[in-house]
Amino acid sequence: MTETTNRPISGREVHPAGKAVVVFGGAGFIGSHLLRRLASEGVGKLYSVDIRKPKIRVPGVNYVFGDVRNLSDFFIPDAVGAIYNFAAVHTTPGHANHEYYETNIQGATEVTAYARRAGVDSIVFTSSISVYGPSEDVKTEDTSPEPESAYGWSKWLAEGVHRSWLSEQPSRRLIIARPAVIFGHAEGGNFTRLAKLMRGGLFVYPGRKDTVKACFYVEDLLDALFYARSRNERSILFNAAYPDHYTIEEIVKTFKAAHFPRAREFLVPRWVVMTAARLLRPLALFNLGIHPDRVLKLVRSTDVLPLWLLNHGAVRRGMLPSAFARWSADTLGTFDSLGVEHVEMLKRSQERQSVLGDEADKAPEMQAAGASQHAAGARATVFVDQSGAGESEGDKSGLGKAQAEIDVLHIEEEAGIHAAHGVKGAAPNKKSAA
Secondary structure, three states: OOOOOOOOOOOOHHOOOOEEEEOOOOHHHHHHHHHHHHHHHOOOOOEEEEEOOOOOOOOOEEEEEEEOOOOOOOOOOOEEEEEEOOOOOOOOOOOHHHHHHHHHOOOOHHHHHHHHHHOOOOEEEOOOOOOHHOOOEEEEEOOOOOOOHHHHHHHHHHHHHHHHHHOOOOOOOEEEEEEOEEEEOOOOOHHHHHHHHHOEEEEEEEOOOOOEOOOHHHHHHHHHHHHHHHHOOHHHEEEEEEOOEEEEHHHHHHHHOOOOOOOEEEEHHHHHHHHHHHHHHHHHOOOOOHHHHHHHOOOOOOOOOHHHHHOOOOOOOOOOHHHHHHHHHHOOOOOOOOHHHHHHHHHHHHHHHHOOOOOHHHHHHHHHHHHHHHHOOOOOOOOOOOOOOOOOOOOOOHHHHHHHHHHHHHHHHHHHHHHOOOOOOOOOOOOOOO
């Protein structure tokens, strides 16, 4: 893994040569990063199965439309060596209870049924730390699950579906990861909003500063998954988080120290947060996107210890500063503030200008201009889960003439992608993305 005594393990080392890798939910945040890593390391044929357009389109990946709730007609023409099941309804709250069960449990049933038909003996499944339920107590892999939400229950039951599949044949292997909050390029959730607030100059602590929020950088999660695959053990379960028990205050100050030194911090009293939760309860019935459970999550800890990773030397303390530095490098210092598409276009624009020797310093100016305009329009708000988390948003500030050049390049590339893959538009149902 990154920064540990163990060397990083590549995808080529842990996936069978000559066999395909199928990623259900491959268009989502974690799936996109996995496919990007596997493609960069020269892993063979890669398939992304999803009902959404990918957050990060990876050259060489075969993007297939597929709904994990019904894979009865799903077929891959190649021999498959490994399956990753990242597909899920996960934003919580944000969906009717039945949607979590329909997608997460039925998805597990359909994916394992496909594995049986295709003769695939290796599955990696991402569950969630939600199976433990929120608590101030430390949770390890030995802690008995006590889910409180429909999402937590659906993930716990989906784990059981995968374990049932494992028990059918001694040759099968199953890795279950229980990720904490995963952040990085294209995450579009709480950590991205945190970066935007810090860039805007003000972060508001909602009720308390010592709320523990387990977290993990997406590339460190992939390192952990590859390490688990390298162990050659039949069944592995691990929590995917840093072992430091990071509080919100520690996360904010780590961000501030290296990236946003001028940002100010302000604490809203806890009684204000709890009162807001009570007042918002009636509004939740009207589906206005304002939910009291999101407010309550702000003052409830998720203190999860990755005991399995620690015991195997696959993670160490003090990795958060490096994670933020790597995230910054992966997004040209924007932390996604310009949106996924713009970040990708900035990178391509830099490469093109470097090759042509044509005003190669424009890209940093564009980045600075975008960040400046974004900061000018930023408003202080709390670090809060919102419906739509995980969906990246394009920056609406505009970047003048240079931005127009990037937008034209984006349109040209998208047109080529659609022609090559026969995409007819986004699917209307978006429930099975990871």
